[in-house]
Amino acid sequence: MSIDETAVPVLAIDGPGGAGKGTISRLVAERLGWHLLDSGALYRLTALAAGKYGVALDDEAGLARVARSLDVVFVAEGEGTRVLLEGAEATTTIRTEQVGDAASRVAALPAVREALLQRQRDFRQPPGLVADGRDMGTVVFADAPLKIFLTASADERARRRQLQLREAGVDASLSSLLKEIQARDARDMQRSVAPLKPAGDAITLDTTRLTIPEVVDRLTELLTERGLASAI
Ligand code: C5P
8 A cells, every 4th residue: 555655744954064964864863763864965976976977067967867877775874874876885985075066066957856856755754754955845845844944154064064074084174164165055055946045934943052962852842842743
């Protein structure tokens, strides 16, 4: 029997890079026992696969073909998710600034977004989905019963990115990270298709001065208030 996907609750979390969406989404999904969609990973994987096959970052039809035929597996593991592209480890490779930059270029192309649309919607499975991205509340899950726009100052996001990279053993200067973040914000907000912006019915949460547990608690409260999750 097929399920009515629209009856499955979705928590849509959008916002700029480095606002904490990835960590927060994972923790909320874990707390609720819901599925998790890291939509940015799909754009990153498209960029990575394009590099592998020598498809240029402005070849829209070629990139859409790559996006449509992505052979990707997400495996929940300990604190994170392992990502396999065509069976090969891609977990850390997709997190580099270089792949992030290429991802935001391919993500500006309508045919690529269209090619990834159904794949993202397929993640909507009972008992619920936490969807992390840029257009979760505006396009992919426009009917989501709770939409959050998670943001933080660019300085704070650069600082967080630096810490994250340092933990992964990568050294990067704050000023270069800030520049990259600002360039990526501008590209994500100014593109003509699915630009980064809060959905009309989204709640904006500025995490600059909030800790991760505070944000997770706030989101869980909002879900509970709306009857989407029992008090946890
Ligand atoms: O979230 P993350 O940094 O992994 O996303 C990488 C890039 O993919 C973003 O800069 C953005 O351009 C693009 N993206 C998007 N729509 C999404 C998720 C990510 O355009 N839903």
